Amino acid sequence: MSEKELQGKVAIVTGAGRLRGIGRAASVALAKLGADVVVTGTGRSPDRYPDDEKAAGWHDVESTAEQVRAEGGRALPLVVDVSDPAEVQSMVDRTLEELGRIDILVNNAAYAMEPALGPLIEVSPEMFQRVQDVKVKGTFLCSQSAARTMIDRGEGGKIINLSSAAGKRGTANTLAYNAACFALIGMTQSMARELGPHGINVNCVCPGTTATSRTDFYGRDEFWNQRAAGTALGRNGTDDEVGAFIAYLCTEASSWITGQSININGGTVMEH
Numbered sequence: 001m002s003e004k005e006l007q008g009k010v011a012i013v014t015g016a017g018r019l020r021g022i023g024r025a026a027s028v029a030l031a032k033l034g035a036d037v038v039v040t041g042t043g044r045s046p047d048r049y050p051d052d053e054k055a056a057g058w059h060d061v062e063s064t065a066e067q068v069r070a071e072g073g074r075a076l077p078l079v080v081d082v083s084d085p086a087e088v089q090s091m092v093d094r095t096l097e098e099l100g101r102i103d104i105l106v107n108n109a110a111y112a113m114e115p116a117l118g119p120l121i122e123v124s125p126e127m128f129q130r131v132q133d134v135k136v137k138g139t140f141l142c143s144q145s146a147a148r149t150m151i152d153r154g155e156g157g158k159i160i161n162l163s164s165a166a167g168k169r170g171t172a173n174t175l176a177y178n179a180a181c182f183a184l185i186g187m188t189q190s191m192a193r194e195l196g197p198h199g200i201n202v203n204c205v206c207p208g209t210t211a212t213s214r215t216d217f218y219g220r221d222e223f224w225n226q227r228a229a230g231t232a233l234g235r236n237g238t239d240d241e242v243g244a245f246i247a248y249l250c251t252e253a254s255s256w257i258t259g260q261s262i263n264i265n266g267g268t269v270m271e272h
């Protein structure tokens with residue numbers, strides 16, 4: 001990857017409002033390569049911020065946007081419900097109006113993990129549907145709208161979907177999350193076949209246990225260490241590692257990679 005290789009490119013990254021998060025890390029990694037970045041989040045109330053965000057004076061997508069600008073890129077912070085077609089279209093329209101184009105879409109938004117965990121016989125239909133609405137429907141809506149602009153412009157593009165190791169291997173008490181993550185892998189393959197003739201690469205990133213605020217419910221003691229011990233490398237991942245890999249998939253170095261769902265998990269899951 002060459003320095004500022006993505007100069008002049010515009011990226012949308014959903015789910016990018018957390019201090020410790022893959023969306024923030026991907027936004028900054030793309031900005032380091034020269035991209036301008038639209039950062040979206042849910043507009044969380046400050047009383048829901050974890051302690052480290054409160055201590056840092058964090059302001060959700062506004063703070064991620066500041067980090068993008070610090071790398072020299074333009075930033076457009078937006079509050080978006082990716083499961084709402086009107087809000088997704090507004091996001092795309094605002095991007096085109098203010099930044100002029102869309103070259104990259106990173107579908108990172110996802111519903112919180114912890115509330116959706118539990119035995120099959122106890123998961124409510126409403127909770128199951130909410131997980132699918134954000135991760136599956138949201139990816140569909142954002143990809144559909146962004147792909148239209150990429151096709152119309154005729155200069156190709158990159159779409160990166162965020163699944164998980166949970167998209168490669170089912171486990172007990174994670175049915176809703178497994179369903180959504182497995183769905184993204186199939187969607188990635190379908191989109192890659194369809195959009196490839198337009199010069200659009202579509203790939204999926206499947207992280208293992210990563211130190212973000214989404215995984216705070218695990219704690220950082222015995223269970224966290226057990227997760228690390230289950231990897232071939234003996235440790236869990238970081239948001240910056242995953243963010244850097246997402247940025248790589250948006251460069252010319254990855255131009256012959258499409259339709260792939262790539263594990264980044266320290267060797268926990270090695271299934272293709």
